[in-house]
Amino acid sequence: MIIVMKAESTKKDIDHVLDSVEKAGLKGVLLQGTNRNVIAIIGDERVVPKDFWDVLPGVEKSVPILAPYKLASKEGKDFKTIIHFNNGKKIGGDHIAVIAGPCAIESKEQIIEIAKRVRDAGATALRGGAFKPRSNPYTFQGLKEEGLVHLARAREVSGLPIVTEVLTPEHVKLVSKYSDILQIGTRNMQNFLLLRAVGESGKPVILKRGMSATIEEFLLAAEYILAQNNPNVILCERGIRTFETHTRFTLSLSIVPQLKEMTHLPIIVDPSHGTGKRSLINPMSKGSIAVGADGLLIETHPEPEKSFVDGPQTITLESFDELMQELKPVAEAVGRKI
Template sequence: MIVVLERETDAVRAAGISAELASAGVATTPGTEAGGRAVLVSEREVSADQSTWIRGLPGVAEVTVTPGKYRLTSRVFRPTTTTVEVGAGVVIGGPGFVVAAGPCAVESAGQLDSVARAVADGGAAVLRGGAFKPRSSPYSFQGLEEHGLRLLEEQRDRTGLPVVTEVLEPAWIERVAKSADILQIGARNMQNYPLLREAGRSGLPVLLKRGLSATVEEWLLAAEYVLLEGNPNVILCERGIRSYEPSTRFTLDLSAIPVVKRVSHLPVIVDPSHSGGRADLVRPLALAAAAAGADGLLVDVHTDPTSARCDADQALTAPEFAELVEALERVLYAVDRPLTRPLWAPTAEAV
């Protein structure tokens, strides 16, 4: 159940309403609704009589009873699909299909410059790049960190593409927010609740990757942490889940796209690079995702994959990326959806 309070309801009255509900056996958690109004959210499913009583309490604007465990992510609470504006006129969750592309890890100024130009020319509307890299091994390349963030800022200025990059710790959010238009919460941090809350408080769009072994329910409940802070701009990213099958890095759960869209209003994009773990699988998985109703893609691209310091096997070359986008447009035409193109792409003169 979600109780939305009137805008005029102050903190004292909100606490009083919460206490009244608690005395009736309905414990609530305070939060903020997308429009800025205070909300009280309860895990309990109340009866029709209780719902009517709650609606009549002074200071209450509306009550929504949502089935199951979903509350702020539920399509019952918000029937229309959320659209997330990420900068430069790019909207995720609207009619257009959005491709974010770039290197898994920012390695140098020259590498990022060449890849940024390639993906902008090839049809990406968002530049992705990791300045911080959480790796399974502590001996693997961990990213350029602060220097990587500055390089992403430079490419945003040069190409005009909005930037998505991962943040690993709550303490880094304020700094990363200066360099990024979208904060990425990686699969390993999907249930890092302090990080989710702080990302929600930032107000920036949050791209939330599904955990390696997370159920759809766990994924959506993680998104609730961001929404509860009053940040409606959450983009879900299906990136494959761990299964018994060893022939691919992970198993891409395409069924999660329509499942999530049926129960939630949040947009869903797909990462075909990390799910398959091989460059030759990126194209078929990406096309299948578009056909299944995804709102976009997150694709690894590197102008020289053989020299990549992170996930080299799954990175597309610039020509391969351009071919993917060309094929993608044909699938999108079949499902009556346009590809969102960048408003401005780099030229030799501009860079």
């Protein structure tokens, strides 16, 4: 259930409703909008009469939410969530965010060079993995905290906010110390302890869809983060595992407009992991923008053939610059901008 507050409701009214929710043994989450505020109620709402909330001061109406993902649902919040970055750019609204960088941080020199180049090409944020979840225990696992230090240095030099993956609840505090945006990888989409931990951090979170996850499972994973009073969740489609073998995964772009009908959260697409082929990054990036994606997550490297991780799906810095130029008219065609 959600409680829609009147446009003229005061902070005192809102606090009174939140206090009443807590006294009923439920949890209330405030969703602040441009014109009015909404309070989502989490828990077994049957403990109070249906019309109990409507008589409270400042309440316009209470509305039942049918979807199990109450905070992620458009039923609970009919205005789009926009995530603002510290460099003045954002994810959501009319702007297409492009987050770019290497799959793994290899050295300070490498990540600083990439940061400067993607910034100059127009990137919104810099990505880079310090902790790498690998299927093979003998492959490169990342530089860990040393990589985080290099990533933070690249932020100082370039001015770009930084994105990096966090693997365990124990790592959240450390990674949050350095990073602006936390990333949850596909293997951890249903690591519920980790989802709660990143939610409690208060940092914006990029949540990648599990490689076999349904849309409902995807949104329920986001709900774990939102339920910790962290509204800054960014959904990321990165391909699912199917019987097809011509690409690394099957990148389902239809999920973008489908999610737009179901949730207020911004949605970005990762064509690098979604295809596993650098030749497909350009067309799938354009297609992502055409179907309504709010951003892209792209792997780029000065010399992809020498990349420690995922070289075949990584584009050169020159190719990234060309891609950014080619994306502009596509964005303009759908009423948006890079």
